[in-house]
Amino acid sequence: MSFKFEKLIIWQKAMDLGEDINVIIEQFPKKEFYNLSCQILRAVDSVALNISEGCIEQSNPEFKRFLNYALRSLAEVVTCLYKAKRRNYNTQEKFDVSYQQCFDLMNMIIAFKRTLS
Structure with a gap:
């Protein structure tokens, strides 16, 4: 069993990007913990989150809207x-x-997104 979004390459790549960014921000200075570090983590996590949310029980126009949110977060x-x-x-x-x-x-x-009718 799996959720439909788990099969999407874009979701898998977004998950990988999130983990890679997480490694990078470990090198940021402590003063950025509540600033840039948090901001980039929220944004990168939003990419995968919006892909998965849009994929579940949504019409294609609604899914496209969530993909647009993912692009904005990116x-x-x-x-x-x-x-x-x-x-x-x-x-x-x-x-x-x-x-x-x-x-x-x-x-x-x-x-x-272009493949969605």
């Missing part, structure tokens, strides 16, 4: 990554990897 993650890089909390290499994950996931979500 944009927030990218902005937080930029903030962390500008504040020297993250290396360029780690930024590039995370940025690419976000970019790829964004394109996957957009492509998936």
Whole structure:
């Protein structure tokens, strides 16, 4: 048995991204715990949460709406990554990897959304 969303590659990738971001923020300074760290965690978790919520018992237009929420959260993650890089909390290499994950996931979500009638 499984939920329908568990089979979606976009949900699986969003879950992976969340865990990768969680590792990155462990290196942020303690002063960011209630600021940037919390913000990026909430945003990255929202990506997978919106995909799963939209997938369950929703019409395709409603599911698309939740996918749009996921995309917005993903944009927030990218902005937080930029903030962390500008504040020297993250290396360029780690930024590039995370940025690419976000970019790829964004394109996957957009492509998936187009398949919904």
